[in-house]
Amino acid sequence: MANFEAGPVPRDALAYFRDKDLRVGFDFQDVWGREHAHAFTVAKAMKLDILDDVRAGLDEALAEGKTFRDFSRELKPKLQEKGWWGIKEELDPNTGERRQVQLGSPRRLKTIYQSNLRSARSAGQWQRIQRTKETQPYLLYELGPSENHREQHVAWAGTLLPVDHPWWRDHMTPNGYGCKCRVRQVSEVEAERMEREGIQDPLAEIETDPETGLPTGRRQRRTIPVRREPPPTRTVSFTNRRTGEITQVDQGLHPAWATNPGQDRVRVLRDRMTGKLDTVDQRLAQATTRDVMDSPILADWVRQPDGELPAGIIERRAQTALRADTQVVRLAPGRLPDPDSLAVEDYRQLPDVINRGILIAQDDGGLVIFRSREGDTGNPWWMATVQRSGDDQRLYLTDYRVATDEDLEQVRLRGQVIRASEQP
Known part of the structure; x- marks a missing residue:
């Protein structure tokens, strides 16, 4: 079970905390829910140097197992020296109003210490749970x-x-x-x-x-x-007063804690890894994609889609046809029309389908890929459709299913063939 007492946190828990980026926020609802898996924030800490001081103090406390008393005794004078203590007038960037707000205080430091300690330990425990x-x-x-x-x-x-x-x-x-x-x-x-x-x-x-x-x-x-x-489940509605977002949570869960820090960290790491595949050469990116799709990560995602996975890497000619700057085709929740019709083993074929299949550009800006499959003479092809998102210019898999010879010929007639034959 997760231990909430003092003592160095496990390596997995410390990694969860250290992976976070700094995020300034006036209100604790400015950084909300799952965002805490990748963002470290302290409400009213509007300067990065204040955030950095708090995070450095927490990092040391988590790594060395310092008590709250030690954490507070060392951090309080630093915050006081920089003026981040007591009640002061501050500007709310959302409303433009100046308000009397509570900055640093013993109670706030205790909340910061306990919240980060417990969420980090929870994330670390979840990683160990998955391993065992x-x-x-x-x-x-x-x-x-x-x-x-x-x-x-x-x-x-x-x-x-x-x-x-x-x-x-x-x-x-x-x-x-x-x-x-x-x-x-x-x-x-x-x-x-x-x-x-x-x-x-x-x-x-x-x-x-x-x-x-x-x-x-x-x-x-x-x-x-x-x-x-x-x-x-006794669902209640909660409205984030900063963003207006309405969420449904089970009564008894504080809306800010209605998450699983360990699962959220896995999602963040997957998303970051997917993005980094654009910075490496195609051969390494393809090998990494195959490793991901052959690992338990895929089965976990299929069972509970959350975040993005790299489905495959497209070649330069396909990027040009899609007018895309990215080589990564992403698998994301809600993008496929009938995801439940596909088994985990079907998804595992995607890197080869995308990397080695016949490529046909479509008039609507999409790309259709055909790759032969064994054991089904009626539907001898995998057919994958890739589209560029208008929002973020990323490439997403938007359709994936079995197809007939007639499907291939019809797509050929309607589109422009970029690669006429499959790659070995």
């Missing part, structure tokens, strides 16, 4: 050591679901500011035992020593059943 889910395929939601618990979190205690269940997409702990709830990874055998015998009631009364009359620190033996289905 073959032998420990379930997660158990547990209450933490807080004296007072949120009502919904109490209701979620004892929820036992597979690691890859969608419920963990936004219920991975922590679930709010100050939340100390946690998840514990369990094996198949342990899950079966829990289902038979139940688990310790986290709210059972503390035992009293019969001789001394003093509390022992142990809870009375009382069990509750585990829940093998996700708890009922």
Whole structure:
């Protein structure tokens, strides 16, 4: 389970924190939800040097296991020296108004320390969960050591679901500011035992020593059943007052924490890796794309599409036909008309389809690619369609399906053949 006490955070957790870019913001809602996976911000810290001081202090605290007291004692004088302390008048860049706002304070530093520590540990724990889910395929939601618990979190205690269940997409702990709830990874055998015998009631009364009359620190033996289905969702609407964006979250989740830091980090790393493929030569980019599509990353994406993956690398002539500056064809949620009709193994063929297939440019600016497939005489071709996005000029896979010889001939007649035969 994630440890919220002082002590150096694991390597995965530290990497999550260090991967973030600095982002100034006047309000804590200026950087929201999943954006925290790639952006480090402190509300009202409108200068990068202030943000840099706070991040450097947190980095040292996480890496060396410093307590909040040590973190605060070292950072407070630096912020005071730069004038970022107490209540002051500041300009809100969104409204143009000057407002009296709280800058640095002991309470704010504590929130900054705890929030970053817990989200980093959660992200690190998720990476370890993914590495060990073959032998420990379930997660158990547990209450933490807080004296007072949120009502919904109490209701979620004892929820036992597979690691890859969608419920963990936004219920991975922590679930709010100050939340100390946690998840514990369990094996198949342990899950079966829990289902038979139940688990310790986290709210059972503390035992009293019969001789001394003093509390022992142990809870009375009382069990509750585990829940093998996700708890009922009670959706509430939340409006971000800075952006106007309306989101739906399960009641009991603070909207700012309705994320899974570990999953969000994987998405950010995938997106960054996909973008960096434009900076390397085609041979290396093609090899990297094949490695990604042959890895468990693809299966995870197909099961729960989130972020972008590199589907293939197109050659220079195809780039020219598409009027594109990028060589990367991206696989993104919502771009394919019928993604559920495709199996993981079908997606694995994409690098070869895109890199080696017959290329035919279309009048609408798209590119259709045909690559032969084995074992189906009625539909002997893979057919992939690539389009350039008008928003960001990226290339996206917009259709991918099996095709007939007639499909190939019709596309040939309507378009301009760029590469007439398949590459070996």
